[in-house]
Amino acid sequence: MDVAALYTFAWQHAHRVPEPLQRAAATVAADLTWWRHGAGVRRLEANYARVRPELDARALRRLSREGMRRYLRYFREAFTLQGADPDQIAARVRVEGEENVRPVVEAGGSVVMALSHCGNWDLAGAWATPHLAPVLTVAERLEPAALFTEFVAFRRSIGIDVLALGDDGVFRDLVRGAEDGPRLLPLLADRDLTARGVEVDLCGHRARVAAGPAALALATGAPLLPVGIFHERLHGERRRRAGSAWGTVIRFLPAVPVPAVEDRGEQIARLTQAWVSVLGEFLVERTADWHMLQKVFVDDLDPERYARTKARAGEA
Template sequence: MSDLRARLVDTGYAAGWGAVKALPEPLAAAAFSGAGGWAAGRDGKGVRQLRANLRVATGGRLSDAELDALTRDAVRSYARYWLEAFRLPTLGTARVLRDTVVVGTEHLDAAQAQDRPVVLALPHSGNWDAAGVWFVDRLGGPFMTVAERLRPEQLYRRFLAYRESLGFRVVPLTGGDRPSSTLLKEWLGQGRPVCLLVDRDLSAAGIPVSFFGRPTTMPGGPALLAAQTGAALHPVVPQFDGAGWRHVVHPEVDVHGTGRLRERVHAGTQGVADAFAVSIAARPVDWHQLGRIWADVPPDPPR
């Protein structure tokens, strides 16, 4: 990307960020919902891949019309995520905590009672940033997460500043002074939590799993970190709940047995995939996965 184009992209995001925060909330919500419906109607490659993914997540039970309606609503749900990404700092922590319902808090309480750090594994569902705000409050301090380096660099730094303003500690996936895996392990060693998005494998070293009954791979980092540090590994699935948020915390996935480390990491990653499938199947509309998950599930053909 040229320097000029990079500056234009960053300037455009900055202007949009400021404009969206300045709009009255009902007007902004209506605009983003309309934009989501328009994007779904364009039927681009990402929307067609989302439709194909949702067909798998719903077991192929929906008619074409029902699947189209679900896909349209899912794109609108994704548009809501971006609306809230622009506005979340202005909403304030008190508003997010007030309007958040969490299922399974007892699982986090059990880990804290044992004085164990936690590794939280999340899919791209609902608003994972809003979930992070709740985690910071509930766990009593910041968690560490990893972010891909966006292009241009100015845009990456803008998103970095945004997430750190929410109380997150963000390290780059690549290009940092030290490997992200080392930093995460040290953070857990200090008794602090880690939170990672893991429903799509962007590397060539993912762990083979069955997800919705189909073979794919997922990053093994969460299970490996938990196994190496004694942390409790918990899948968490964020969702929307009316005007607020709902997050499902699943029971601990055990990676601390007596088998070899490789076997425990494979089993733990499969446990994360199984938990994701349960909550995504219960509310597929909030699963924002526009990327290819399964090798044998390409985007639907253009309309």
């Protein structure tokens, strides 16, 4: 199967399918995937169980069903986003906490944002570039290479500039981007994809997340904001203008304070824990919007592989 060709076809043609039919197809696909209860769904439920330990097995299954529906909704919206006009994008997005970010960018500064895999971050970025400041981010390099090329082209078509994780000079380019403000630098950081992550407490459990947001904020002096993104149902006039039954809420939370310690490694660790603590509260509130079908908690990782990861990072 040519995955790149399938994704390209979806990006080019999905927006031509009537929205009610899109919704129905995505819901059926999500429910079928949930019903099969494969490895991804089981991992989603395991992650939800750590965030929401008060739920029994039945409630957890209901929550994972809603989580899968929102996960497939994200893909449906992403595939059709290129067909949305600026007025539709503006109608689909509602912002909370704008006062935490707008004064900085209006003064010419940049903002580093720590994101989780929640809601529709592509729609959030498509809204942010024309309404706040240009968006520069980092994405995992996908395979095959043609798929990543199409993915980058898609992101750039909606106003999001993308650097490839693992390429030489990525951090340097992020620093330069921040210094050439105003600019928003959102980084999906609730899962460490390198050997340089930080072990933190997330909802009472040890987890390993990316160090990038904290390191970039310290290197540039830009404020570090945790950002929560989640879906909401639309009604009435706003639904008509959006051309969609669902919208996205971007919650800009207050910047986390820089810890008053001299050691840079300790600063990164404490600053990372600060935004993760805020993220944990958001995940408890909006658990079904968390599209985390991979292992993120330390107790779920292979002990030997994790020991090697920590050794490569120079940790005890």
